[in-house]
Amino acid sequence: MEQVLTIISNLTYVALGLIALWGAFCVILVWNRVAKVRFKNEDAQNEFLDELDEPLEKGDFDAAGEICDANPKAMPQLCLLAIENRKLGFAKVKGLLVERFQRDILTDLEFRINWVNTVIKAAPMIGLFGTVLGMMAAFAKLAGAGNGAAPDPTALANDISFALITTALGLTIAIPLIISLAAINIRIRKMEDLVSSGMTRFMETFKDALKKEN
DSSP states (O other): HHHHHHHHHHHHHHHHHHHHOOOOOOHHHHHHHHHHHHHHSSHHHHHHHHHHHHHHHTTOHHHHHHHHOOSSSSSHHHHHHHTGGGGGGHHHHHHHHHHHHIIIIIHHHHHHHHHHHHHHHHHHHHHHHHHHHHHHHHHHHHHHTTTTTOOHHHHHHHHHHHHHHHHHHHHHHHHHHHHHHHHHHHHHHHHHHHHHHHHHHHHHHHHHHHHHHH
16 A cells, blocks of 8 residues: 555656646747747737738728738738738728737637636646645555554655645646736736727728729
């Protein structure tokens, strides 16, 4: 029985290590993804829109498309989608942009964030599982000493130490991830606000350009 508990205890450490690495990987992945699709600030976005306004005001959709195609961020790619589908009409293009932003950007981020949430919930639970194992091992040693012999204090201390360490490790994994996730959610909300304001400005110019083309 003691050997089985030892093996499971070692596996608990391995599980905590793997889940910590996966959580950190997911956080870095989401952070980089948000950085990739959003402009650094409103000034940077306005600079792009100022550049885009010039060909749009002239009705030169090809030049406007080239400007958008050269920029991988969400806002330029949404503008490119609008330009490429301008034959659908203003109302349909507007609905298409909302749908694609939700599906291609927000849903992708939500999927990755769900993994981070899973790690946040799982890490303390695995730590608690280790705590239960440690206490089981300690009580087993106490029960084995029921014939009057004193239990080995070093062995008891090791089992209790394992119980406390796994709990601490689970919390150590979860707490930084909670803080990181809060920071990521703030960045995503700022990105949504930035894209919303940018698309409002772009759609006004785009609508005028469509009237000139027609």
